[in-house]
Amino acid sequence: MDKQKEILAAALKLFVEFGFHGTPTSKIAKEAGVANGTLFHYYPTKDDLITSLYVSIKLEMSAFVETQSPKNHDYKAQFKNQFVNALHWAMAHPNEFQYVQQFYNSPYAALLQSEILQEQMQKTCGEIQLAIDSGIVKRLPVDYIFTLLSSHLFGLNQYLKNANLPVSKQKVVITETFELLWDMLT
Amino acid sequence: MDKQKEILAAALKLFVEFGFHGTPTSKIAKEAGVANGTLFHYYPTKDDLITSLYVSIKLEMSAFVETQSPKNHDYKAQFKNQFVNALHWAMAHPNEFQYVQQFYNSPYAALLQSEILQEQMQKTCGEIQLAIDSGIVKRLPVDYIFTLLSSHLFGLNQYLKNANLPVSKQKVVITETFELLWDMLT
DNA sequence: ACTTTTACCGACTGATTAGTCAATCTAAAC
DNA sequence: GTTTAGATTGACTAATCAGTCGGTAAAAGT
Numbered sequence: 001m002d003k004q005k006e007i008l009a010a011a012l013k014l015f016v017e018f019g020f021h022g023t024p025t026s027k028i029a030k031e032a033g034v035a036n037g038t039l040f041h042y043y044p045t046k047d048d049l050i051t052s053l054y055v056s057i058k059l060e061m062s063a064f065v066e067t068q069s070p071k072n073h074d075y076k077a078q079f080k081n082q083f084v085n086a087l088h089w090a091m092a093h094p095n096e097f098q099y100v101q102q103f104y105n106s107p108y109a110a111l112l113q114s115e116i117l118q119e120q121m122q123k124t125c126g127e128i129q130l131a132i133d134s135g136i137v138k139r140l141p142v143d144y145i146f147t148l149l150s151s152h153l154f155g156l157n158q159y160l161k162n163a164n165l166p167v168s169k170q171k172v173v174i175t176e177t178f179e180l181l182w183d184m185l186t
Numbered sequence: 187m188d189k190q191k192e193i194l195a196a197a198l199k200l201f202v203e204f205g206f207h208g209t210p211t212s213k214i215a216k217e218a219g220v221a222n223g224t225l226f227h228y229y230p231t232k233d234d235l236i237t238s239l240y241v242s243i244k245l246e247m248s249a250f251v252e253t254q255s256p257k258n259h260d261y262k263a264q265f266k267n268q269f270v271n272a273l274h275w276a277m278a279h280p281n282e283f284q285y286v287q288q289f290y291n292s293p294y295a296a297l298l299q300s301e302i303l304q305e306q307m308q309k310t311c312g313e314i315q316l317a318i319d320s321g322i323v324k325r326l327p328v329d330y331i332f333t334l335l336s337s338h339l340f341g342l343n344q345y346l347k348n349a350n351l352p353v354s355k356q357k358v359v360i361t362e363t364f365e366l367l368w369d370m371l372t
Numbered sequence: 373a374c375t376t377t378t379a380c381c382g383a384c385t386g387a388t389t390a391g392t393c394a395a396t397c398t399a400a401a402c
Numbered sequence: 403g404t405t406t407a408g409a410t411t412g413a414c415t416a417a418t419c420a421g422t423c424g425g426t427a428a429a430a431g432t
Contacts, residue, residue, distance in 0.1 A: 143349060184369065
């Protein structure tokens with residue numbers, strides 16, 4: 001693993017455990033096994049590291065969901081795949097998902113303006129719009145549906161994290177939740 | 187307003203704007219119009235201030251929801267009142283609600299063990315359990331239903347904050363969302 | 373009246389921190 | 403073989419910050 005990735009991995013681990021406030025750059029560098037200066041070679045400021053880590057994680061997650069969810073003309077199957085895969089990723093990467101929430105609900109989120117992430121969100125919203133136009137999904141504001149989907153994702157993740165179910169049971173709950181959600185939206 | 191409340195108000199404003207990391211205790215004291223030492227007279231450490239602020243906000247919110255939602259033997263009306271009132275409070279106190287999210291998703295949440303808050307959560311879960319036992323709500327894990335309700339609350343709040351609707355329209359959306367949610371759970 | 377406790381002040385400090393910089397290393401290009 | 407550009411180092415610093423402390427004023431208790 002190259003040093004830049006080591007730095008991101010170390011930052012993720014420490015930020016999730018101790019928060020932005022509680023983790024000095026020096027500790028990140030030490031955890032990553034690089035010199036202090038190396039960190040600032042790749043990320044000119046701590047804020048830069050914090051936002052870059054967020055973007056990097058979001059892109060990783062989207063890449064996973066996209067590759068695992070084959071294009072499908074059945075809207076329900078399409079959304080279900082994406083929902084299920086996003087949850088599987090979240091369960092398999094608890095630190096990463098926790099960081100996304102931590103960052104998103106912190107004032108750092110305001111600093112961020114990433115065209116790539118915005119583009120990605122608009123792509124999802126576009127798919128929702130298509131499902132609405134085809135008459136399958138209720139005629140509600142796209143942003144609203146997007147929010148409901150996200151909330152369920154976060155909420156279900158939280159529940160699964162606390163309720164230590166066996167993986168097989170987890171998959172059942174995930175599927176059932178999606179069915180409830182889909183009924184609600186159609 | 188007494189000095190202790192001034193300190194909490196100042197801390198809220200600054201934490202939401204600049205984060206835990208970005209707001210020194212000295213700035214909080216200045217914003218509150220008190221001396222540096224006074225802050226530490228009431229809150230022995232910064233961590234203490236951060237968690238106390240969270241508890242204080244949660245209690246305020248619960249108090250509002252409780253007083254505004256009269257005891258009701260119709261489960262649906264009871265949950266609807268609580269859901270609607272919680273949202274109204276959130277819309278009327280955006281900083282407070284933002285802080286709750288910020289704190290809850292940060293590592294500070296792990297530091298907190300407040301019996302009062304835990305008691306409060308168990309009370310809500312008890313009400314859910316009653317609704318399940320009576321056969322009105324689907325036989326799902328209580329934690330799961332609680333999580334779904336909370337997620338919707340957070341999600342809908344986020345949507346309403348972004349989509350600047352007139353208050354009348356807001357109320358319609360809130361009611362409709364609850365109906366969707368209730369249909370899903372029954 | 374007097375004693376004790378509590379509220380409040382603000383200058384002060386030891387420790388910590390983000391970020392710098394001059395020097396060294398590496399490896400590819402010419 | 404030499405040059406060059408980027409990667410890497412770690413000692414260093416100026417600034418900042420959480421928390422202290424000795425002291426004053428005002429309640430509260432007796």
